[in-house]
Amino acid sequence: MSSPVDPYRDWGAAYVLGSLSPGERREFEGHLPGCPECSGDVASFAGVPGILSAVPRDRALDLLEPEGEADEPPAAVFSGLVAAERSRRWRARILVAAALVVAALTGAAVALAVRPAAPDTVVAAPPPAPDVAMHQTVPSPVTATVQLVDEPWGTRIEVLCSYAVPDGPPPPVFAYSLHVVAADGTSASVATWTAGPGSTTRPVATTELGRSDITGIEIRLVQKDLVLLRVTF
Structure with missing residues (x-):
């Protein structure tokens, strides 16, 4: 059937x-x-x-x-x-x-x-800006890397900041600030955040300064306005 x-x-x-x-x-x-x-x-x-x-x-x-x-x-x-x-x-x-x-x-x-044959043109994308390690100015459990990204209106600043767990009693949570140092020696705060032991933060900030006008990046302890980490360009 x-x-x-x-x-x-x-x-x-x-x-x-x-x-x-x-x-x-x-x-x-x-x-x-x-x-x-x-x-x-x-x-x-x-x-x-x-x-x-x-x-x-x-x-x-x-x-x-x-x-x-x-x-x-x-x-x-x-x-x-x-x-x-x-x-x-x-x-x-x-x-x-x-x-x-x-x-x-x-x-x-x-x-x-x-359809006419298109010319064999290859437009290479600009390489991404490298992550740069920031150097400690005083001993602390905080480490960080920074990346500067060119934008039409200035520069975008991307930070990866880690707070290790030190030996002994855990320290309290602190407030930190990100500062941009210009070619004329002046600095300006562009971001703030808080972090405690064992944390990892990714602050992102912007500035109207062009990449060539930035000579340094600093991370400071807000409570004492103390520079913990710095990198110069």
Whole structure:
């Protein structure tokens, strides 16, 4: 005995293209989880909407105009698309989808054929600024690295600051500040944060100074305005 024909076998294209009615769409979505064949059809048509979006509307409509006096194209056009005993309305939907796909593929092939070869130019991205280790000016459990990133409006300063757990009683949480030293010797605070033993913080600050105008970065203990870490450029 032959297997019964799956009434949903040819719904995959219409589902992806959005031509099912709301009721048919809900019916088909309820059918999909239990039907590997229909699920595979849906997956195979997944890229079609993106192709169709490249077809001009007037060109797609021209392709859908019937030739001569025939109301429908020969039945051979639908032999691989439409299951037996589907309604005339359903066959019309498949015809629309097939015509648009052919138009999209033809247009893509022509565009590739006439497109001039692009010159082999490779634009190298600027290398990222390196992380620079900051040096301790006084012994402390705090270490840090800093990175200066050029921006159109100035410089972005990214810091990775770690507070090790020292031997003996744990010290309290302290407040720290990040200072930028300019070429004229002046300095300005651009960020503050608090940290305690075992913590790692990533302060990010900005300054209107250009990268070439920055001669140093400092991390200070706010309570005493004491420079703990420094790096010069």
